[in-house]
Amino acid sequence: MNSKIILMATTVSQFRPLTCAAAGATSTSVIFNARLVPQPPDLIKWVKREGGFVHKAVKIAQTEQSDGFGLVATEEIPKGSDIIVLPEHIPLKFGDSEADGESGAHSALVNLAQHVPEELWAMKLGLKLLQERAKKGSFWWPYISNLPETYSVPIFFPGEDIKNLQYAPLLYQVNKRCRFLLDFDKVLKYELQNLKLEDHPFEGQTVDASSLGWAMSAVSSRAFRLYGNKRPDGTHADVPMMLPLIDMCNHSFNPNAEIVQEQEATNGRTLVKVIAGTQIKQDDPLVLNYGNLNNDLFLLDYGFVVPSNPYDCVELKYDSALLDAASMAAAVTSPTFSSPATWQQQILSQLNLDGENSQLKVSLGGPELVEGRLLAALRVFLSNDKEAVEKTNLDILKSLSTEAPLGVLTEVAALRTIIALCVIALGHFPTKIMEDEALLKQNVSTSTELAVQFRIQKKSLIIDVMRDLTRRVKLLSSKESVSSQT
Numbered sequence: 001m002n003s004k005i006i007l008m009a010t011t012v013s014q015f016r017p018l019t020c021a022a023a024g025a026t027s028t029s030v031i032f033n034a035r036l037v038p039q040p041p042d043l044i045k046w047v048k049r050e051g052g053f054v055h056k057a058v059k060i061a062q063t064e065q066s067d068g069f070g071l072v073a074t075e076e077i078p079k080g081s082d083i084i085v086l087p088e089h090i091p092l093k094f095g096d097s098e099a100d101g102e103s104g105a106h107s108a109l110v111n112l113a114q115h116v117p118e119e120l121w122a123m124k125l126g127l128k129l130l131q132e133r134a135k136k137g138s139f140w141w142p143y144i145s146n147l148p149e150t151y152s153v154p155i156f157f158p159g160e161d162i163k164n165l166q167y168a169p170l171l172y173q174v175n176k177r178c179r180f181l182l183d184f185d186k187v188l189k190y191e192l193q194n195l196k197l198e199d200h201p202f203e204g205q206t207v208d209a210s211s212l213g214w215a216m217s218a219v220s221s222r223a224f225r226l227y228g229n230k231r232p233d234g235t236h237a238d239v240p241m242m243l244p245l246i247d248m249c250n251h252s253f254n255p256n257a258e259i260v261q262e263q264e265a266t267n268g269r270t271l272v273k274v275i276a277g278t279q280i281k282q283d284d285p286l287v288l289n290y291g292n293l294n295n296d297l298f299l300l301d302y303g304f305v306v307p308s309n310p311y312d313c314v315e316l317k318y319d320s321a322l323l324d325a326a327s328m329a330a331a332v333t334s335p336t337f338s339s340p341a342t343w344q345q346q347i348l349s350q351l352n353l354d355g356e357n358s359q360l361k362v363s364l365g366g367p368e369l370v371e372g373r374l375l376a377a378l379r380v381f382l383s384n385d386k387e388a389v390e391k392t393n394l395d396i397l398k399s400l401s402t403e404a405p406l407g408v409l410t411e412v413a414a415l416r417t418i419i420a421l422c423v424i425a426l427g428h429f430p431t432k433i434m435e436d437e438a439l440l441k442q443n444v445s446t447s448t449e450l451a452v453q454f455r456i457q458k459k460s461l462i463i464d465v466m467r468d469l470t471r472r473v474k475l476l477s478s479k480e481s482v483s484s485q486t
């Protein structure tokens with residue numbers, strides 16, 4: 001089932017309605033610049049007023065890099081300078097507000113949070129965000145009012161654009177999140193129905209799947225997981241928090257800024273800082289690295305796709321029938337994947353590709369190019385030389401940079417089989433890159449554009465893997481023919 005979170009129209013009332021306006025129908029820039037309120041307070045002034053520090057060369061501006069806003073340096077900032085410093089009371093975290101400590105509203109929120117699975121941690125902090133969004137006179141209102149009104153994450157895509165992603169692992173995640181939000185909406189309605197107003201976590205306001213989706217996306221696209229307070233054993237909990245102003249920094253894999261936490265000598269409180277990781281030139285955007293993530297996570301959590309992302313990958317299932325088909329297509333000797341010898345099966349178990357707790361998801365792309373476990377399995381099966389395999393360390397068998405550890409013929413057969421797997425994977429996409437590119441030239445909605453960009457990147461990645469492996473096959477074959485001539 002493809003579900004999406006239905007968006008309710010924002011109504012004008014004395015409440016701040018907890019909904020999320022539709023993202024997808026019109027031009028990106030108009031939508032993503034829209035903030036919760038039309039003219040929100042000046043975030044830089046608010047941070048300074050609250051005892052934070054903001055470098056004089058920092059301004060909030062529309063940037064080319066993202067469709068919304070970002071931070072830009074108005075003059076050169078030397079490497080190592082403090083750019084932003086937030087005192088401990090500014091970050092928004094779940095459940096540590098002293099004022100909330102014992103209140104009924106807080107315990108109701110804690111109770112709701114218990115229904116959120118660990119992997120959807122953004123929803124837990126999202127509950128806190130929704131609570132502050134609903135609270136009249138919230139300390140964080142100057143920050144919250146500056147948050148985007150909409151998010152371009154796939155849970156808000158129309159069903160057609162969820163399909164347009166054309167990539168099953170992401171479709172699965174999107175549907176899972178949508179289903180969770182729809183179910184959680186019901187849980188909320190049930191848990192909150194008989195609460196007195198003073199115990200209601202959202203001051204009596206209705207929270208639905210749409211507002212939950214808004215909050216989850218606001219958090220997943222802006223929160224950072226940092227060290228929390230020290231535990232009694234001296235370690236630190238890993239705590240997601242929203243960092244006002246700092247979260248105006250956009251992403252780059254070549255960041256010029258980084259987040260550090262520092263303990264104040266006088267009172268032991270933790271400051272969160274952004275410092276210049278490099279010398280920053282005038283007019284440069286201030287960018288942080290959100291993490292070495294694949295495009296699935298960038299799109300799911302942040303609502304954008306990184307072109308030529310070196311960490312992007314495609315997920316395949318290790319499946320003996322598929323590998324037999326691929327090795328036959330590659331005209332490699334008779335397929336053996338479906339009928340492994342006992343020693344081969346043992347290696348598959350060591351690779352976690354066989355047995356009870358096997359992990360059959362393998363990936364292509366990313367820095368490794370071919371996941372080591374898949375490569376090792378192919379080398380082992382296609383060599384079929386028990387002695388040679390047993391003499392070779394498993395880490396070597398998993399490494400693509402070790403050239404032909406079981407001989408050139410085996411290596412060529414393994415690489416050709418992976419190339420055939422790539423062809424099969426490409427064949428699963430209903431459209432070709434050229435068709436996708438033609439579609440992007442038309443005036444399509446933001447969500448269609450993102451879905452099509454996403455699938456183009458996946459297909460391009462597969463083609464890049466094929467190119468790289470073909471080059472390796474050619475090199476190996478030429479070396480082999482030189483050595484057989486001498």
Ligand SMILES: C[S@@+](CC[C@H](N)C(=O)[O-])C[C@H]1O[C@@H](n2cnc3c(N)ncnc32)[C@H](O)[C@@H]1O
Pocket residue numbers: 065066067068069070148221222247248249250251252301302303304305
């Ligand atoms: C932490 S916020 C950064 C501030 C945000 N641009 C704004 O206007 O509030 C993260 C969001 O910025 C946008 N973004 C950040 N880096 C981007 C990039 N490299 N390309 C496209 N969009 C980006 C995405 O919408 C993402 O969800």
